[in-house]
Amino acid sequence: MADAMVRLERCAKHYGAAQALFETDLSVAAGEFVTLLGPSGSGKTTILNLIAGTVMPTAGRVHIEGRDVTGMPVEKRGLGMVFQNYALMPHMTVFENVAFPLRVRRVPEAEIRRRVGEVLDLVRLPGLAARKPRQLSGGQQQRVALARCIVYNPPLILMDEPLGALDKKLREQMQLEIRRLHAALGVTMIYVTHDQEEALTMSDRIVLLNHGRIEQAGTPDEIYFRPRTVFAAGFLGDSSMLDATVSASGAPGRVTLSDGSALAAARCDLPAGARAKAILRPENVSLLRDAGTGHDAAVEGRLIDSIVLGSVVKHHVEIAGGTVIAQELNRRDRAAVRPGDRVRVGWRAEDLLVLAAPD
Amino acid sequence: MPRQSLLTIAAAWACYAFLIAPSLIVIPMSFNNSSELIFPPTTFSLRLYREFVGGADWMSATRQSFLVASLTTAVSVAVGIPAAYALARADFPGRRLLGMVLLAPMLVPTIAVALGLYLYFSSLGLSGSTLALVLGHSILTVPFVMVIAMASLRHIDANLEVAAKVMGAGQMTVFRRVVLPLLAPAAVAGALFAFLISFDEVVVAWFVSGIGTATLPVKMYSAIHWEVSPVLPVVSTLLTGLSLVVCTAGAALQKKDRADG
Numbered sequence: 001m002a003d004a005m006v007r008l009e010r011c012a013k014h015y016g017a018a019q020a021l022f023e024t025d026l027s028v029a030a031g032e033f034v035t036l037l038g039p040s041g042s043g044k045t046t047i048l049n050l051i052a053g054t055v056m057p058t059a060g061r062v063h064i065e066g067r068d069v070t071g072m073p074v075e076k077r078g079l080g081m082v083f084q085n086y087a088l089m090p091h092m093t094v095f096e097n098v099a100f101p102l103r104v105r106r107v108p109e110a111e112i113r114r115r116v117g118e119v120l121d122l123v124r125l126p127g128l129a130a131r132k133p134r135q136l137s138g139g140q141q142q143r144v145a146l147a148r149c150i151v152y153n154p155p156l157i158l159m160d161e162p163l164g165a166l167d168k169k170l171r172e173q174m175q176l177e178i179r180r181l182h183a184a185l186g187v188t189m190i191y192v193t194h195d196q197e198e199a200l201t202m203s204d205r206i207v208l209l210n211h212g213r214i215e216q217a218g219t220p221d222e223i224y225f226r227p228r229t230v231f232a233a234g235f236l237g238d239s240s241m242l243d244a245t246v247s248a249s250g251a252p253g254r255v256t257l258s259d260g261s262a263l264a265a266a267r268c269d270l271p272a273g274a275r276a277k278a279i280l281r282p283e284n285v286s287l288l289r290d291a292g293t294g295h296d297a298a299v300e301g302r303l304i305d306s307i308v309l310g311s312v313v314k315h316h317v318e319i320a321g322g323t324v325i326a327q328e329l330n331r332r333d334r335a336a337v338r339p340g341d342r343v344r345v346g347w348r349a350e351d352l353l354v355l356a357a358p359d
Numbered sequence: 360m361p362r363q364s365l366l367t368i369a370a371a372w373a374c375y376a377f378l379i380a381p382s383l384i385v386i387p388m389s390f391n392n393s394s395e396l397i398f399p400p401t402t403f404s405l406r407l408y409r410e411f412v413g414g415a416d417w418m419s420a421t422r423q424s425f426l427v428a429s430l431t432t433a434v435s436v437a438v439g440i441p442a443a444y445a446l447a448r449a450d451f452p453g454r455r456l457l458g459m460v461l462l463a464p465m466l467v468p469t470i471a472v473a474l475g476l477y478l479y480f481s482s483l484g485l486s487g488s489t490l491a492l493v494l495g496h497s498i499l500t501v502p503f504v505m506v507i508a509m510a511s512l513r514h515i516d517a518n519l520e521v522a523a524k525v526m527g528a529g530q531m532t533v534f535r536r537v538v539l540p541l542l543a544p545a546a547v548a549g550a551l552f553a554f555l556i557s558f559d560e561v562v563v564a565w566f567v568s569g570i571g572t573a574t575l576p577v578k579m580y581s582a583i584h585w586e587v588s589p590v591l592p593v594v595s596t597l598l599t600g601l602s603l604v605v606c607t608a609g610a611a612l613q614k615k616d617r618a619d620g
Contacts, residue, residue, distance in 0.1 A: 089537060104532060
């Protein structure tokens with residue numbers, strides 16, 4: 001890719017016998033917002049540190065803006081980075097913290113004043129320049145960290161779970177704030193998180209990692225609607241997974257549950273006879289109250305429980321092969337069903353995903 | 360209050376009193392108006408203090424002690440702080456071994472260190488010089504500065520240094536602008552203790568000092584041996600006072616450092 005901001009070429013990292021990252025290729029385009037998503041120990045932070053230069057790859061090359069920076073020390077790379085614990089200098093005021101990268105670059109004092117003032121306005125923190133970091137709230141500290149990062153216009157900003165220490169409401173507010181800054185500055189951002197909702201909200205592209213390998217990379221929609229592995233389907237969004245065996249491959253395909261009932265799938269890429277997981281998103285499964293139409297499958301099962309989550313209700317229904325969750329809107333006139341009732345659930349064939357069962 | 364805790368408190372105070380009594384006894388003795396060492400003193404005056412201040416050899420020993428202690432403090436901070444930083448943050452082969460070597464003087468008996476230094480400096484022709492005193496004392500004080508600095512470094516987030524580097528700061532800038540300001544309270548506390556240790560130290564000083572370079576404790580020790588000078592309680596009182604002031608300042612600084620960190 002000609003305009004790649006970052007390119008990892010067959011990068012691997014191990015610590016002794018522990019493999020933090022298996023051989024990985026990754027390319028991030030200029031101006032992109034890419035999220036590295038995965039559970040802890042999946043290698044997402046290792047990738048970020050390889051790009052930052054705080055960790056040297058055991059094998060492979062790191063390119064930034066077309067230059068090979070593999071052996072280049074951190075301070076020469078000219079990147080920005082935001083940390084989960086903010087890493088603000090406790091002995092400096094907010095102003096001095098934000099001015100620090102400019103002072104390192106020997107920017108004239110008058111220009112420092114102007115630019116620090118500008119970015120503090122940009123992150124909506126005017127009037128706090130004289131405070132020390134410990135006099136600020138967590139959200140304010142993270143805004144200072146953002147200001148300190150964008151004040152020297154790095155072309156690439158790395159973020160290591162920057163909102164992990166904030167409560168949910170503040171986190172959602174800061175997600176939008178970071179998106180706004182990304183759009184306003186046209187900067188490339190690489191964002192590490194283990195929070196799938198955060199990844200879906202913020203990213204142009206998600207790189208899903210597991211056990212030191214890229215599991216799947218794509219837009220939030222691609223990964224949500226077309227997960228390629230059971231891990232990807234399980235990590236992003238809610239999924240019901242049924243044990244099944246492929247009975248017909250191709251499009252349309254068919255799987256068989258343990259009780260012999262057959263389910264149609266819009267497509268199935270696995271060979272006939274393969275062990276598979278049949279995957280359904282709750283929002284695509286309906287609780288059938290009458291001879292409903294528009295469903296390609298209607299399976300009878302036993303209602304285990306109904307959980308009310310404010311605007312929606314999730315019905316857990318036990319059928320052959322596992323439990324299916326059916327989601328419906330929580331309406332006042334919703335007909336009551338009780339645990340233990342025999343109910344029918346239905347879905348459309350294109351909403352049934354068939355993926356290889358993990359070993 | 361339960362009886363048991365009253366008893367415990369009384370026992371603790373008795374122990375403290377027993378430990379501190381010898382230091383306190385010299386204070387009334389220093390105000391004695393007599394040319395002999397008498398306890399308890401019968402008459403009070405500042406005569407012995409005048410004798411101390413007026414005695415040329417006492418004054419030169421005092422000046423020598425201040426000189427040696429100041430130089431030792433400078434050397435131990437200049438060596439101890441960077442050494443502590445390197446041992447706490449860098450990762451190089453032999454790091455643990457070097458750490459043990461640097462801290463060893465705390466564990467080896469002072470008399471063994473003193474004898475080694477005496478033989479070593481004699482062979483170098485340095486024996487009896489102020490330089491030998493400063494180097495000898497620095498060997499004893501550097502570990503203290505390092506231990507204090509390393510304790511403080513454990514409370515300083517290493518991410519701060521990573522952040523500074525990502526922002527473009529080189530290693531020297533990181534040390535000067537980020538690490539040193541945060542280490543300052545520990546450095547000052549370490550300096551105070553180094554000063555005090557050097558000022559009070561007698562064993563190494565006895566071995567490596569010479570006729571013209573004797574420090575105050577060395578002079579006191581000879582005074583006990585040869586003349587049992589009535590000025591001794593005065594010097595002891597002044598030394599106790601100095602130790603008290605420096606220790607209190609050092610403790611206050613460490614407390615402040617912990618509160619800030």
